[in-house]
Amino acid sequence: MTTKPVAPAREFREITQYPDPPPEEMTAYFSINRPGYPPSLAEHFGNRETTIITSEVAAALIPPAESCEGVRYPDLLIAFGVDPAANEARKGYYIQEQGKPPDFVLEVASESSRERDEVDKRDAYANMGVPEYWRFDPSGGAYYSTHLAGDRLVDGRYQPISIQRTDGGHYWGRSVALGLDLCWEGGELRFWDPLGRCYLQTFQQVLARAEAEAARAEAAESRAEKERQARAEAEARIRQLEAELRRRSSS
Numbered sequence: 001m002t003t004k005p006v007a008p009a010r011e012f013r014e015i016t017q018y019p020d021p022p023p024e025e026m027t028a029y030f031s032i033n034r035p036g037y038p039p040s041l042a043e044h045f046g047n048r049e050t051t052i053i054t055s056e057v058a059a060a061l062i063p064p065a066e067s068c069e070g071v072r073y074p075d076l077l078i079a080f081g082v083d084p085a086a087n088e089a090r091k092g093y094y095i096q097e098q099g100k101p102p103d104f105v106l107e108v109a110s111e112s113s114r115e116r117d118e119v120d121k122r123d124a125y126a127n128m129g130v131p132e133y134w135r136f137d138p139s140g141g142a143y144y145s146t147h148l149a150g151d152r153l154v155d156g157r158y159q160p161i162s163i164q165r166t167d168g169g170h171y172w173g174r175s176v177a178l179g180l181d182l183c184w185e186g187g188e189l190r191f192w193d194p195l196g197r198c199y200l201q202t203f204q205q206v207l208a209r210a211e212a213e214a215a216r217a218e219a220a221e222s223r224a225e226k227e228r229q230a231r232a233e234a235e236a237r238i239r240q241l242e243a244e245l246r247r248r249s250s251s
Contacts, residue, residue, distance in 0.1 A: 016065040018058035018092030021073035027110040028055045028075035031138055031189045036203020041078065044193070044200055052079040052102070058092030059102060061128055072124050074105035078178065101129040104177045108136050108189075109143035118144060122151065126158050132177040133158060138187045147171045148184040 032038070032055050041053045053076075058064070060071040077093060079102040087093050095101050105125055107117040117135055125133045133151045137144040148171040151158035163173040171184040172192065180200070181192040191200040201209070 015089055016063065017090050018060070018064040018071060018094075019068060020091070021056050021058070024110075024112060025073040026056055027108045027113060031108045031136060032076050032106075034203075035189070036206070037076070037189070037191070037200070040200045040202060040206075041191070044191075045078075045080070047080070049084070050081050052077065052082050052084050052087050052093065054087065054093075057087070058090075059095070059105065059128065060092065061095050063094055063097075064090065064092065070124065072105075072121055072128075074102075074121075074125075075108045076104075076106040077102045078104040095128060101131070103130075104132045104134070104175065105130050106134040106136060106182075109139065111143060114143050114145075118149075122158060126151075126153060126156070129153065132161075132175055134161075134173075134175070134182060136182070136184065136189050138189070140184075140187060148173060148182065150175065150182065152176065 038053045038055055042048060042051070045051055045053070055076055056073050057077060058071050058073055059077055062070055064071075071092070079093065079098065079100070082098045082100065086097055090097070093102060107113070107121060109117065122133060131153050133153075135144055135149045137147055141147050146163070148163055150161035150163070150173050152161050153159075161173045161175075163171055165171055170186070172181050174181050174194075178191075179193075179195070181194060183190040183192055183199075192198075193200060
């Protein structure tokens, strides 16, 4: 993906910050943060100097010094060709400062968030110019009107993204902004890479793989040590037999 030049981080050290999200906005932990998707997505996309991947951080058209009205806290925000230093300094994504809206936002459902996410935030993100807005309901439609939904901005208005249902009762849709498929699988959010033909790994999967590799390495070292011991014992036995033969030959 192309990127634009970004301003030096030093310009953003002494600026007004956005407030922390209110409790009702913090719904990302189980579906986004605990699985470790922000670092997994960051590794997938690369270009960390010009890519923002963050969770429950403010996004707004207005600077924080003016008003908190209109500020939203998406559960997952992704933007390419921007300045992560400015986002970190402000504790939020100020669209006019970054020069563009985020490329992708996603909200995770909660018991109290249906109207806010399906109506209010949908309108807000459309007004911000966010190209894609997704909703994920881990409960399987108990909170939202469906398991998984996405909208793509067309002529200033959101149009629904086609969501497919698999024979196994899972749901998926294609994100053009990310070049990935978003999947609802048994209440879990998954990201499928259609080019690599694989899922992006969660933190738990990376950790499990590392632990499995460490266990395999330990087992291999144990086998090698046993082989070394067996070889040493065999060589010692050979030397013992040779010495016995020499003794008998000289007697």
